[in-house]
Amino acid sequence: MAKMRKIATEEAWSIPEVAAELKKVANSPTQALDKLLVKGIYDAQPGADGYDAMDFLGGLLDVQDKRLSQMDELGVDMHLLSLTAPGVQMFDADTATDLAALANDRMAEICHNNPTRFAGLASFAPHSPKRAAKEIDRAMSELKLNGLIVNSHTYGEYFDDPKFWPILEAAEAHDACIYIHPRGASDTLKGPLQDYGMDSAMWGYGVEVGTHAVRMMAGGVFDAFPNLKICIGHMGEAVPFWIWRINFMNSRAQSANRAKKTERSMEEYFKDNFVFTTSGVEDDLALRYSIDRMGIDNVLWAIDYPYQPMKPAVDWMDQAPVTEEERHALYHGNAERIFHIKPLD
Numbered sequence: 001m002a003k004m005r006k007i008a009t010e011e012a013w014s015i016p017e018v019a020a021e022l023k024k025v026a027n028s029p030t031q032a033l034d035k036l037l038v039k040g041i042y043d044a045q046p047g048a049d050g051y052d053a054m055d056f057l058g059g060l061l062d063v064q065d066k067r068l069s070q071m072d073e074l075g076v077d078m079h080l081l082s083l084t085a086p087g088v089q090m091f092d093a094d095t096a097t098d099l100a101a102l103a104n105d106r107m108a109e110i111c112h113n114n115p116t117r118f119a120g121l122a123s124f125a126p127h128s129p130k131r132a133a134k135e136i137d138r139a140m141s142e143l144k145l146n147g148l149i150v151n152s153h154t155y156g157e158y159f160d161d162p163k164f165w166p167i168l169e170a171a172e173a174h175d176a177c178i179y180i181h182p183r184g185a186s187d188t189l190k191g192p193l194q195d196y197g198m199d200s201a202m203w204g205y206g207v208e209v210g211t212h213a214v215r216m217m218a219g220g221v222f223d224a225f226p227n228l229k230i231c232i233g234h235m236g237e238a239v240p241f242w243i244w245r246i247n248f249m250n251s252r253a254q255s256a257n258r259a260k261k262t263e264r265s266m267e268e269y270f271k272d273n274f275v276f277t278t279s280g281v282e283d284d285l286a287l288r289y290s291i292d293r294m295g296i297d298n299v300l301w302a303i304d305y306p307y308q309p310m311k312p313a314v315d316w317m318d319q320a321p322v323t324e325e326e327r328h329a330l331y332h333g334n335a336e337r338i339f340h341i342k343p344l345d
């Protein structure tokens with residue numbers, strides 16, 4: 001295969017100040033489902049099994065050393081960095097606002113110093129929507145970041161709630177795609193997800209973000225913000241595979257006055273207003289279906305580093321059963337368009 005640019009679009013990162021606050025969360029009395037993963041990463045005992053042995057925290061805090069050397073070794077040209085889940089959303093609004101701004105400043109510095117290797121998604125504190133909108137303005141206008149990141153619900157509330165619409169208005173105004181990344185399910189959704197490791201990536205994360213996406217579509221968000229662009233990961237968090245039934249049943253519910261009347265169908269919203277990445281799903285059949293069902297322009301490649309290893313993700317995409325034109329779109333073309341990354345000359 002000829003050399004082509006490789007931009008990985010869901011690559012986690014953090015700063016020591018956020019890590020320190022999450023360690024406090026790990027030892028707090030919170031009953032949030034995120035606590036299981038947070039404690040394993042930010043308060044693990046040295047040498048313990050599990051998350052600590054994987055050194056996720058070391059991978060999150062590193063940019064220039066192991067991360068960049070692996071990128072060089074594997075021919076990965078760029079990581080689109082984002083503050084890792086749960087971001088700032090488990091903190092109080094003031095702390096969250098301050099740490100989001102600090103993380104954005106650090107990320108902008110990284111991207112400015114390494115413009116061909118790193119791009120970045122800006123964080124914000126959804127629990128203070130007006131301040132969040134101001135931070136979005138700053139991040140996109142002054143810091144020149146490439147889009148936005150949010151970790152799904154904030155205290156159990158989702159973006160279909162008009163209280164959050166100042167955030168969506170700011171994002172749409174800047175043509176800033178919002179990447180909705182998973183976090184632990186809200187208290188009203190978490191019950192059956194607490195056992196067997198189902199709380200996070202195995203099952204709960206897809207359920208949680210898929211729920212957020214469907215709420216936004218069914219709640220008429222994209223009637224109010226028709227040009228808003230949302231990105232979700234993990235091959236669309238199962239929504240592409242259920243879209244026919246989501247579309248059919250929503251249409252029936254609207255006819256029976258059990259659902260909000262919307263201007264377009266659920267399938268139209270998903271095709272027009274959503275894109276999704278392959279992060280953490282290296283499956284030929286799932287990829288082919290996603291392209292054929294949703295269109296090549298809506299699918300982007302990602303690794304999900306450091307939670308997923310780089311090499312298998314590169315090896316898989318290099319041999320995936322797609323055309324060379326599709327491979328260019330997956331590896332870099334769609335990322336350049338959606339996240340305003342300058343194409344190579």
